Amino acid sequence: MRKPTFSLRAPLDGEIIDIPAPDRLSLYVCGYGIQVQRGQRLAAGSVLALHPRDLGGKVHAPVSGVVDKADFAYITMTSSTAPAPLPAAALPEDAEGLRQALQDLGVRMDRFVRQQNILVINGLNPEPTVSVAEQLLRDARSTIFRGLEAVCKLVSPNRCLLVAGDQGQSLPGCATVAVKPVYPNSLAERAILAATGKERPEGVAAVSVMKLWTIGRILETGRPVTDTVFTLAGKNYRALLGTPLSQILEFAGLTARPGDRLILGGPMRGYTVYDVEHGLEKGAYAVTLVSKDAFPPMVGAPCINCGECVLHCPARIRPDLIGRYAEYGLFDKCLAAGLASCMDCGQCSYWCTARRPLLHSLRFARKELAEAANPWPMNAAAR
Template sequence: MNRMFSPSTDPGPAAMALPVPVRACVPLAGHAPRVSCGQAVTKGQLVAEALEPGLGDAHAPVAGKVDQVDKWSVCVVAQGEARAEPVDLAALEGGTLRAALRSLGVDIAPLAITNTLVINGLNPEPGVTSTELLLRDFAPTLQAGLDLARRVMGASVCVLALRQGMAASLAGCDTRSVPAVYPRTLDPLVIKAVTGKENPEGVAALSVHELFCLGQVAESGLPCDRTVLTVGECNFLVVVGTPVSEVLAAAELDARDGDRVVLDGLFRGFTARSLGQGVDKGVYGLSVVPAGAHAPVTDAPCMECGRCVRICPSRVDPGLLSGCAEFGLLKQAVDNYIDACMECGLCAYVCPTHRPVLQYIRLAKQQLREVAESV
């Protein structure tokens, strides 16, 4: 088995809890800031409003004073322990509950009404063990998240998908062992492994990290303010907004000039803009890619070798889709099934010209969402 695609199976010791950062920078993406520099905020207070319908709002993970606001982040210098008033979710149902969750920072787009809910309990990418650690050490919070998810989604059937040989459970869920070789760990392929069907109606999936976020909201009535992420051989429990530099220091890693710091996994992740960038909720991994470790990304034209087509689990043509994105041909991208792309990153991994294939596809998807919202 190719080690690059092999699952990581040992989460190791308990996650190390990092201290509350002195200065927390809340990442923004599709948000409009609702605070200004010098303003005092409480923990859990709204700092930026989501502009997309399925996206959750952003909140201060610490009490203190805002010292920076831009399109990328809202930064708060920690001062005091004041908290926002919790929301009583138990008294809410239906659309009111969904609206409350969105106002508490939950991305509600994945919480669609469904009959069958699949909990993806597999580590999402090679080198990441945070999913299995959450299942092992944070079961009560995950259970609270599952109970809340089923209330919102109306799911009558629940299946917890685990890699073969792993023992874990959540009340109200059947368990199913599924292949854990990447990219079979991604939601669409986990659903297929559980149901035997591609894109079956009435079936939705949530990741364990999404349950962890929901569980925190369910337990506290306040926004999710922590995530668990894998760095090297260790896992860390991190307050949202903790600068990347502080996580690297805790893991005793250095990022030098020319290195890239990648949040999430190496196939699907994204490069941090700076070491001061804060960790967002749901981030499950962090890696340092040394300068020169890989050939640089280029804007060379597609040479139509077909490698991306042969490896694509969605059976689309990533090279064609990346070209559509590059030249703004959005209708052609839709006609060639861009929505079927599950963003596994294998296309960019095998591309001999080192085109940013996945990034082009993500760009086109974002542009299509913007067009749909403007209509």
């Protein structure tokens, strides 16, 4: 089989296109602590749900309106003009206050809890066919720079290094490290390796330009994270979180036919949604529509020990073995076999000759281990 190049070069097709706010939003909050009830009228910016982990970001109402449903998986809202949106927050100047404010406004802060020697800014497009990083670096430099100033305040790095492709990108105050724009070089672990020459070094934090843009937007507006920029079929769009994927496809002039796969995220790391009314999620940098004929479906077939997944694993672990341990609930063995080194790149699933869902199994094991280490009680108030 000819090896695909997995190029991260994606030509930029025009400006970022704004998708109009929908009448009804659907926010996926599985695992979150639900803070609202059906029938409640809310102002845009109100807290809807708490992240299960201490340093995770909260979920906020992208619009004013009424809660139609709030169960363990989804909060749906019908938008209205009242009540008026919550006022913009005043952001503190000091690092600790800023950290807390950003978390309250929806940013996951666990990467920025302590001082670091080097801050690596990952400026590569995250996956093949996705072009958000390059688009933001071209069109939203001042917002990204505001985000960078805030992150520098939190981690006080001695040096900032921008890891980018060979297109000559730059950011003020950052030295640029050019890497070949080929997946999986865009993974945070690989960007750190390119910048420092070391695997998992101490004193290094990494942040993507998408996250810097999100933080910059908060600083510019004083309002929580309620939208995202993502790539769909070669163009970049901005839409409110919770916008149903059906409306996004319609706006883009695309149709999901029976058997097609609609992926939230890119082709290597995203996950397939089973309902086109599923809403856009925080951090989603792509919506990918894959024709039913493009790839054979994943199946639960037995491993044939061909070794392809091992040959292509950038973490140099045994996805075949860890996947089998995960299937049998042997999560401690997953850890012992190196699950913690997995970069979540999806190459094992892509290359698996037997079409085994290896990435899914590894994610399942990680989630079970995280849940066992730090249980999050289901919110009794959820309806």
